[in-house]
Amino acid sequence: MFDAEAIELAFDQRLRLELLKTKFGAAMNRSSPLDHASIEGGAILSLHLDGIAVPGGAAPLPKREPMIGADLALALLINRTAAAYSARPPAYITYRERTSVTVPSLGRSQEIDRSVALRNADNFAIMHDLPQGATRTGEAFPIIPYFDPFSSFTFSYYANLKAISITLKRGAPTVFPIPTPDPSVDVVVPYISFLAPTYAPDSTPDAPHLLIAPTPLDTGMYPSEVQVDPATGLPSHIVLSDSRSDMRIGLTYRSIDGYWVIVRGVFSATEHALGFSFNVRAVTRYDKFTFPTTAPAPALLGSPRPQATP
Numbered sequence: 258m259f260d261a262e263a264i265e266l267a268f269d270q271r272l273r274l275e276l277l278k279t280k281f282g283a284a285m286n287r288s289s290p291l292d293h294a295s296i297e298g299g300a301i302l303s304l305h306l307d308g309i310a311v312p313g314g315a316a317p318l319p320k321r322e323p324m325i326g327a328d329l330a331l332a333l334l335i336n337r338t339a340a341a342y343s344a345r346p347p348a349y350i351t352y353r354e355r356t357s358v359t360v361p362s363l364g365r366s367q368e369i370d371r372s373v374a375l376r377n378a379d380n381f382a383i384m385h386d387l388p389q390g391a392t393r394t395g396e397a398f399p400i401i402p403y404f405d406p407f408s409s410f411t412f413s414y415y416a417n418l419k420a421i422s423i424t425l426k427r428g429a430p431t432v433f434p435i436p437t438p439d440p441s442v443d444v445v446v447p448y449i450s451f452l453a454p455t456y457a458p459d460s461t462p463d464a465p466h467l468l469i470a471p472t473p474l475d476t477g478m479y480p481s482e483v484q485v486d487p488a489t490g491l492p493s494h495i496v497l498s499d500s501r502s503d504m505r506i507g508l509t510y511r512s513i514d515g516y517w518v519i520v521r522g523v524f525s526a527t528e529h530a531l532g533f534s535f536n537v538r539a540v541t542r543y544d545k546f547t548f549p550t551t552a553p554a555p556a557l558l559g560s561p562r563p564q565a566t567p
Contacts, residue, residue, distance in 0.1 A: 327454040329447045330465050332433040334483065335407045337490055339430030341517050342405040347377050347548040349557060350518075353387075356399060356541040363535055369398075374553045377403055380425070383554050394556065399423045402519040402543050405430050406480060406495050406508060414504075414526070423524070450474055463487040471500045481505075491517055503527050513546050520544070 324330070356369040375382035375397050382397040400423050404410075409428030436445065451474050457466035464487040471479045478499050486493035489512050497506040504526035511520045524539040552558045 324456065324460070324462050324465075326446065326448075327456050327467060328449050328452075329435075330456075331452070331454045331467055331469070331483070332435065332447065332449065334465070334467075334485060334490075334492065336432050336435070338405060338407055338492060338517075339432050341489075341491055342403075342408075343430055345515065347403060347516055349549045349551070349553055350375050350377055350401075350403060351545075351547045351549065351553055352402065352543050353545040354398075354541055354543050356539055358537065358539045360535050360537055371398070373397055374557060375401065376552070376557045377401075380427070381557065383556055396424060399524065399539060399541055400425055400519070400522055401427075402546075403516065404508075404519060406497055406506075407431055414524070452479060461487075477501070486510075486512075489517070514548055516546075516548055518543070518546065 325333075351372070351374045353372050354370070356371075357366065358369065359366040370387040371384045372387060373382050373384050380396050380401045382395065382401075384393045384395075384398060385391075386393070404425070404427060408430045410426060411428070412423055412425040414423045436447070439445065451472055452469050453472050454467045454469045457468050460466045465483075465485045467483045469479065469481050469483065478497055480495055481498035482494070482496040483492050484494040485491070491510065491512070493510055495508045495510070497508070498504070505523075506525075507521075507523040508519050509521040510517055512518075513520075520543050522539075522541045522543075525536065527534055527536050547553075
């Protein structure tokens with residue numbers, strides 16, 4: 258077995274909303290940056306025009322249903338997600354997970370099926386290999402389903418030809434300070450200095466689909482794609498990408514019994530070991546959720562908790 262090097266990653270949530278303000282007939286001024294990031298070379302403003310003729314006699318631009326700017330849409334979505342995540346966190350979660358780990362170039366694969374009962378506050382889980390395998394304790398494998406990927410978090414992952422493990426430290430939810438209307442200005446253009454979101458062609462006001470690129474100010478993990486469920490206003494699918502590698506984590510969410518949880522996760526990354534390069538892909542499906550208000554197992558009652566076992 259060839260072992261790959263463990264990788265430490267973090268989503269550095271320095272994202273803050275900045276503002277460009279202008280009063281018609283006057284020069285454009287930028288307000289004090291809320292994330293203390295400097296902006297050089299000016300700013301590019303993208304406007305949604307409605308049936309306005311273009312120079313050169315070309316046909317008018319097609320009418321589009323009005324949509325707010327992508328930066329503001331992303332900031333509002335992050336705030337809604339933080340509110341939903343924090344409003345009623347579950348005390349305990351039980352579920353079934355089925356994980357398939359594959360290394361296509363080497364023809365290797367492994368199936369991991371488990372029933373899981375966990376304490377949400379500290380992500381301590383009891384995991385039973387199905388159908389009649391060993392019982393393990395420790396952090397929920399491969400990732401806890403109650404997780405806000407817009408928050409400040411850190412994680413490390415270890416992938417080799419046989420398995421994959423992810424260690425996650427959830428951080429506090431992020432909330433952007435949305436500015437109040439200012440009667441002294443005519444136009445307010447919010448933007449995020451660390452991310453450059455745009456609308457995908459299939460976006461609608463009720464179901465935004467955002468494609469996000471990092472700016473030169475971001476050198477770590479970032480949400481590269483976000484789709485919103487029109488029924489809940491929360492993300493239905495999020496892709497986290499690493500600007501330093503080809504690692505990607507895709508997370509599909511559903512609202513179950515009022516809780517916003519992951520129902521499918523896809524991890525993909527290229528590993529390098531002993532002169533070999535190979536792509537590791539892990540797909541996890543979560544189902545059979547329950548959200549008990551009391552501990553479903555004595556070991557989850559509290560400290561001192563049992564020592565983690567592999």
